[in-house]
Amino acid sequence: MSFQLTEEQKMVRLMARDFAGKELEPMAAQRDKEEIFPMDVVKKMGELGLLGMMVPDEYGGAGAGAVSYCLALQEIAYACASTAVTMSVANLSTEPLLRFGDETQKTRYLLKLAQGELLGCFALTEPGAGSDPGSLSMSAEDKRDHYLINGTKVFITHGQYADVVNLIARTGPEKGSRGLSTFIVEKGTPGFSVGSREDKLGLRASNTVELLFSDCKVPKENLVGKPGAGFKIAMIALDSGRIGIASQALGITRACLDESIRYAKGRKQFGKAISSFEAIQWMIADMATGIEAANWLILSAAWRKDQGLPFTKEASMAKLFTSELANKSAYLALQIHGGYGYLKDFKVERLYRDARATTIYEGTSEIQRLVIARNLLKEHA
Ligand code: CAA
Secondary structure (H helix, E strand, C coil), rough: CHHHHHHHHHHHHHHHHHHHHHHHHHHHHHHHHHHHCCCHHHHHHHCCCCCCCCHHHHHCCCCCCHHHHHHHHHHHHHHHHHHHHHHHHHHHHCCCHHHHCHHHHHHHHHHHHHHHCCCCEEEEEECCECCCHHHHHCCCEECCCCCEEEEEEEEEEECCCCCCEEEEEEEECCCCCHEEEEEEEEEECEEEEEEEEEECCCCCCCCCECHHHCCEEHHHHHEECCCCCCHHHHHHHHHHHHHHHHHHHHHHHHHHHHHHHHHHHEEECCEEEEEHHHHHHHHHHHHHHHHHHHHHHHHHHHHHHCCCCCCHHHHHHHHCCCCCCCHHHHHHHHHHHHHHHHHHCCHHHHHHHHHHHHHHCCCCEEEEEEEEHHHHHCCCC
């Protein structure tokens, strides 16, 4: 067993760290404060191949694989968790086309998504269908030469800026998850518009909107995969998405630890640096131990994906553990900073708010436990 990253993986991590340090970190607090979605930076990320990292080079991607993707995403999240979710969802949006798209769709969309010429988003959630997307109600009626789409999607990451939407809608009379299909919908298609923008607790430099579809005609050739396969396509895409969110949570946790150490060494109380107190040391030790464990959980899931092995359970374990860790670590980091951590002048205040979403989106912690348990029970059948 090798615990070594390849030279290429190390280079990708370094490139992302350098990019994040120059392009994200300096403006991250201001973008958060003013809710600025950094389209210019996202464009540069596309040019660097950061938005199509798992797409092979024959389809315009970086062909870097899941391990490199996770390493890069961590570095982006360390500097700016908002931009990390943008990166995660952009990469997730390439999965349905890569795995199920036909050659025309790959040439028309995947190539451009992978090269950052187009930005993709993923529209599954509806007002009445969050943890249970199998119950979604958006309709896509088969009208011979097109599908007619009606309904509303909510909580769509960078939906306002996306050029194409991976849309999951109901095509069949079959109940639940078996009657869903996946489509690619282009921005500007008549009947498709962006609804209200959400005012969020954290990740304020990421964009979250409603997408509205009213008698929207989508050409037949924009169906991705077979009719009725939409739920499985979404679940397969989410498996990859979840290692992305785990990596985002790990980046946040690492930032919590580094901010805590820096502050604890500089802050003096009772005549000495608070880092000399055991209570503070234990908090730091807990964060660092969690980071080590999370790192291996994420690498294990990503490695399995790169090997073509099943990784649904491992992705959920990585997401569950690391997102919970990010929240605990943000709590501890703020505690170490005391009153100062409660102020917007300190990075931990932002980390505390940003961490919160990670146990919720792309499947809550409760859904991750359900996925893990179901897979385990299947393995022991
Ligand atoms: N890979 C392939 N197939 C899968 C699969 C996977 N990971 N998971 C399920 N399936 C298949 C099943 O094998 C089953 O197939 P058959 O019909 O042939 O038997 C079918 O899909 C239905 O599966 P289930 O019976 O398990 O479905 P369910 O309705 O019980 O739901 C669930 C399972 C795990 C709870 C799922 O609904 C789920 O993951 N919910 C959470 C949704 C979620 O994560 N939403 C995130 C929104 S996107 C987002 O947040 C992005 C963002 O902007 C940040």
